[in-house]
Amino acid sequence: MMRPRRLFLIVTLSVLLTLSGVGWYAVQCAGQMGWLPFSGPSPAHxxxxxxxxxxxxxxxxxxxxxxxxxxxxxxxxxxxxxxxGPAEKPKGERKIKYWQAPMDPTYIRDEPGKSPMGMDLVPVYEDEAPAGAVISIDPVTSQNMGVRTALVERRTLHRTIRTVGLVGYDEPRVYSVNAKVEGWIERLHVDETGQVVKKGQPLLEIYSPKLVSAQEEYLLALRNRATLKESAFPQIAQGAERLLESSRKRLQYYDISDRQIAELEKTGNVRKTLTLYAPFKGIVTMKMAFEGQFIKAGLELFKIGDISNVWVYADIYEYELPWVKVGQEAEVRLPFAGGKTITAKIDYLYPYVEPKTRTVKARLKFANPDFELKPDMYVNVRIKGSEVRGVLSVPAEAVINSGEKRIAFVALGEGKFEPRKLKIGLQDEEGYLQIAQGLLEGERVVTSAQFMLDSESKLREVIQKMLEPKKEPSAEPAGEADLEELF
Missing domain, CATH: 2.20.28 (Rubrerythrin, domain 2)
Structure with a gap:
């Protein structure tokens, strides 16, 4: 049986609800009769x-x-x-503008599919623009602002890189001449830097007590072999042969030529000085030898560079690297020869960046039989970059670069413009940017006055945020225990 207190509360609540319904009906009638200032819209108004x-x-x-x-x-x-604002269209009448990745707003496609993260693309309808994002401008105002648009279409992007090159030596053709024994330079045959030398040309004559001792040991070993050649003991004859070979190798290790050793065998006379010959041909680029100088083993005496073939090092900036590949043709223009042009191919791209110039070196190889290209000479280099075919592109002036974001305004027609975040790629020499994500083929983007549109879009967004009411936490429905307590 229900308790009296609970019965009283139920009766009171029923009466209040009945009076509220009657009051609401009375207010509506008064409004329609015009007795109250708050009235619904009248068709005749x-x-x-x-x-x-x-x-x-x-x-x-x-x-x-x-x-x-x-x-x-x-x-x-x-x-x-x-x-x-316009009333929302029924779902059946809404038109899909594009398909978008849920986690990356810049990844859009004109048909359903998968995002790079493997998620299904979601449709974006024409009436689903974010609040404050799409802005409207009167056509007359748009004309006065000078708003111009360009079509998003596929193009072939290309770029010619113009840079400066430095002529250098062909590194495998640079040689160093060292002394392998200590002694004194008695005579210097090559005594000028820049002098052209041939392979086998005498460089200097050196006096060394070690060389004199080595010659005497070789002659002694030669006589011993001749004496013991007919010995009844083969082991002794073989020992003499090995001693002679050892003495011969010692002279060769001191850079004594086979011709000098043959002359020593023929004459049997020990020479005070022995001659060192040039092992390679080229230009003397460094000379550290002087007559009468005492030299130690390991001292570098000459440096010889063969400049019949040279390298040209071209500086490539980091943003130009995607256009440059090994094997591409390049032109070298000689400013001192009336603009003479030499053609070559890129032989190597160095895998590091120069810390001072922030550039990467591209190496070109040239034949230089007339010594026209001289080391440490500057030349002008033109590299025809590789073409990128069939990529979406827009004029560079259509993209606003805010540092962290790239934004373009898409013209939707009837004076409406939508800001769109982009991911861009290469930029060619004609002023077009590759669009990696954010735009569809056939759309039109604003190429002038977009900074005014950008400021308007940001102002609309700020005002929209100020006008949006704060959402209050919704109260949870009372459970059976709460109702039991209430009644």
């Missing part, structure tokens, strides 16, 4: 003309005048474009 700003559509006034923000003359507001 004509909508009053309102005025708005073409640059700031959220400015709406009942009378003509000027915009309080930019000072432009207000234009009549078209019917159906009030604050409430």
């Amino acid at each position: 004509a909508e009053k003309q309102k005025y708005t700003c073409g640059m700031h559509p959220f400015i709406i006034q009942d009378e003509p005048g000027t915009c309080p923000i930019c000072g432009m003359t207000l234009t009549p507001l078209k019917a159906g474009t009030g604050d409430a």
